[in-house]
Amino acid sequence: MDENNISFLGLGVMGYHMAGHLSKAGYNVTVYNRTESKSDKWLKDFSGKKANTPKEAVKDSKIVFACVGNDNDIKDICIGNNGAFYAMNEGSIFVDNTTASADIARLLNDNSKEYGISFLDAPVSGGEAGAINGVLTVMVGGQEDVFNIAKPYIDTYSQAVTLMGKSGAGQLTKMVNQICIAGLLQGLSEGIKFGMLSGLDIKKVVDVISKGAAGSWQMANRAETMSKGEFDFGFAIELMHKDLQICINESNKNNANLPVTKLIDEFYKKLIEQGYNRNDTSSLIRLL
Ligand SMILES: NC(=O)c1ccc[n+]([C@@H]2O[C@H](COP(=O)([O-])OP(=O)(O)OC[C@H]3O[C@@H](n4cnc5c(N)ncnc54)[C@H](OP(=O)(O)O)[C@@H]3O)[C@@H](O)[C@H]2O)c1
Numbered sequence: 001m002d003e004n005n006i007s008f009l010g011l012g013v014m015g016y017h018m019a020g021h022l023s024k025a026g027y028n029v030t031v032y033n034r035t036e037s038k039s040d041k042w043l044k045d046f047s048g049k050k051a052n053t054p055k056e057a058v059k060d061s062k063i064v065f066a067c068v069g070n071d072n073d074i075k076d077i078c079i080g081n082n083g084a085f086y087a088m089n090e091g092s093i094f095v096d097n098t099t100a101s102a103d104i105a106r107l108l109n110d111n112s113k114e115y116g117i118s119f120l121d122a123p124v125s126g127g128e129a130g131a132i133n134g135v136l137t138v139m140v141g142g143q144e145d146v147f148n149i150a151k152p153y154i155d156t157y158s159q160a161v162t163l164m165g166k167s168g169a170g171q172l173t174k175m176v177n178q179i180c181i182a183g184l185l186q187g188l189s190e191g192i193k194f195g196m197l198s199g200l201d202i203k204k205v206v207d208v209i210s211k212g213a214a215g216s217w218q219m220a221n222r223a224e225t226m227s228k229g230e231f232d233f234g235f236a237i238e239l240m241h242k243d244l245q246i247c248i249n250e251s252n253k254n255n256a257n258l259p260v261t262k263l264i265d266e267f268y269k270k271l272i273e274q275g276y277n278r279n280d281t282s283s284l285i286r287l288l
Pocket of ligand 1: 010011012013014015033034035038067068069070072073074076077097098099100124125126127128234235236239
C-alpha cells in the first residue's frame with residue numbers, strides 16, 4: 001500500500017478545500033462526492049482522480065478522509081451500500097472530519113476493527129475560511145499510535161491537531177466548542193443591539209471593547225457584519241442546530257446542565273422556521 005495514496009469522501013464547503021490541501025501537499029488523492037459534478041469541478045482545481053462510490057475510492061489508500069453532514073451520512077459512507085469499510089486495506093486509517101455524535105464515532109471505531117482498519121473521529125473548527133487557508137483546528141479521538149501516523153496528513157489543512165483522548169473524545173471536544181460559541185453569540189447580539197439603540201457608533205464601540213475582556217473571535221469577525229445585518233455567508237444555522245442537538249443529547253447522558261445552550265437552540269429553530277437556515281450563526285441578532 002503506497003503511503004502517498006489517500007482518499008477524500010465528501011467535497012462540500014469544507015471537504016473541497018481540505019482535499020485540495022492534501023493534493024497540493026503531493027499526495028495522490030482519489031475523491032468521491034455523491035453529486036459527481038463537484039468531483040469534476042475539484043479535478044479542474046486540483047490534481048487527483050475521482051471514483052463513483054466510497055468503496056471504489058478507498059481501494060489503494062493508506063488514509064481515507066471524510067467530511068459529510070451528520071451521523072446518518074457518515075454511517076452511510078462507512079458501512080452503507082458501497083461503504084468505504086468494505087474495501088479499505090488492512091492497516092489503513094479512516095479519519096472522520098464530520099461533526100457528529102460521540103456515539104457514532106465509537107460505533108464506527110468498534111466496527112472498523114472487524115475490517116482490520118482504524119478509525120479516528122477528527123471534527124474541525126475554523127469555518128470555510130479556515131478550510132480555504134488550511135488553518136483548521138482539529139480535535140481527535142482514537143488510539144495514539146494511529147493518531148501519530150495520521151497527523152502529518154491532517155497537518156496539511158490544519159494549524160493545530162490535538163489528540164484529545166480515546167474514541168469519541170474529538171467529538172466531545174467539538175461539543176464543548178459549540179456550547180461555548182452559542183451563548184457567546186447571543187451575548188454579542190444583545191450587546192450590539194443595545195449599543196445601536198443607545199445611539200453609539202458600534203464600530204467605535206467594538207474597536208474599544210475588543211481589546212478588553214469582552215474580545216472574542218466572534219466579536220473580531222462578526223460584530224461588523226451583525227451591525228450591518230449581513231448574514232449570507234459563514235457557518236449555517238442548520239448545521240449549528242444539528243450540532244446543538246448533539247450536545248443536548250449528550251448532556252442527557254452525562255447530566256450536564258445546558259440551560260443557555262437549550263435556549264439558543266430554540267432561537268435557531270425559530271430562525272430556521274423563518275427560512276434563514278443557511279444564514280450565518282451570528283444572525284441570532286435578527287430576533288432582537
Ligand atoms: N461549514 C462550516 O463552516 C463548518 C465548520 C466546521 C465544521 N463543519 C462540519 O463539517 C461537516 C461538513 O460541513 P460542510 O459545510 O462541508 O457541509 P456541506 O457543504 O453541506 O457538504 C456536505 C457533504 O457531504 C456529502 N454528503 C452528505 N450526505 C451524504 C451521504 N449520505 N452520502 C454521501 N455523501 C453525502 C455532500 O454530498 P453532495 O454534494 O452530494 O450533497 C457534501 O459533499 C459538517 O458535519 C459540519 O457540521 C462545517
